[in-house]
Amino acid sequence: MHLSNGRVLVTGGAGFIGSHLTERLLADGVDVTIVDDLSNGDADRVPEGATFIEADLTEPGVLDGRLDDIDLVFHLAASKHVDTDRPHGQFDDNTRMTRNILEAMADAGVTEIAYTSTSTVYGEAPRPTPEDYAPLEPISAYGASKLADEGLLSARAHSHDLTVWNFRFANVVGPRLRGAVIPDFIEKLQDDPETLTILGDGRQEKSYLDVEDCLDAMFHVVEHADDAMNTYNLGTRTTTSVDRIAAIVADEMDLDPDFEYTGGERGWTGDVPKMRLSIEKLSALGWEPTRSSDEAVRRATREILAELD
Structure with missing residues (x-):
């Protein structure tokens, strides 16, 4: 998929990575709508030119009518704290957001989503860790929620004509x-x-991965990988x-x-x-960190x- 001049919804677009992503999309001529409840984000980070909707994605129906003209969803919104005092609530929040987004996409006929997962889905795995490492045994509720989201996305990709780009991040900084x-x-x-x-x-x-490298890698994968479920580690060597x-x-x-x-x-x-993370799969697709x-x-x-x- 080519991102220029399209219409994109970014969940969590007022956050760290989401605000940088939105700026990059706008610079490429993309029409961007942000949905963020500002629990992790800041309204001051919303770039000029983006449409901003303050909404809680754990609530059903908040995306009704919002996806009718959208080509692609970048789903970055999440409860992110690994050391949380409410692990079951965090798991429920993250999986509920993804479920609500998938239901809204299905209703609107949107068939493409880029999802920001995490290296924590691997748990304490051998290093460097490839995408096909198993068993995946996360040791935090955050990692477990991201792994569950990957399962929801994979099931929809393989049964309902959805294309998923699933990114397992290293620690992104900037x-x-x-x-x-x-x-x-x-x-x-x-x-x-x-x-x-x-x-x-x-x-x-x-x-630790520079945020600009992270965005470059995400765009490269979206534009060059075309399986139903495309899972890639994003990190450095x-x-x-x-x-x-x-x-x-x-x-x-x-x-x-x-x-x-x-x-x-x-x-x-x-x-x-x-x-x-092993980035051999990403390298084979033609991308290396700078x-x-x-x-x-x-x-x-x-x-x-x-x-x-």
Whole structure:
């Protein structure tokens, strides 16, 4: 599918990735409608030129009449906190949103959807983890909800003439990112330049993907993969430890703090200590990231520092 000059609905379009995605779509001449309840997003992030609808996608019927002229849905909206005190509610919210979207698409005759899943569907898998790794055993309600959503999408794709592009993300970083390790370290060091408290033991090591690379990969897959269910890992071939992130942030802030650790191999309940996705399938489709994990972290640090200045 070619995205230029079409009509697209973006759920979660006022969020971190969603706002960047909307800007890219608008620049390509796409007519964009955003649906977001602003629980994770910010109305100030809605780009000029997009139609904005504030609505709770867990409620049935909120998309009635909204999809009649839509060519493609980008479904990014989700309850995202991995360490949640309401795991069953989070699972219910995420799967209900996807079910409501699929029902609205069916009613409107929309047959194409791009879905943002997550590396957490793999649980604690060997690295690098390919898309066909099994069994998938997520260790958080968030990962379980994303895996359940993938099942709903796959069933509809194989039985109701739906085309799905399913993206399993690494950790995406860049401007507007909040509530993640880089902005957390920045804010802590702004409060106390002498000491930085790090969750876990600092050895957690994951792949970090620049948001612009993420968007490039998403667009490439949508335009070049045409199976009913197209599942692709989006990440880098490299990883960055939490200790290394702390060192990069401190360096960019021209600080030399002492590191203190809360202990244990996980930063929080449901945290996967080691994660690196295989991107061989994506590479075979003709796409490679332009920045390593360390480079993505450093660039994001500079951008977030500029925003918070």
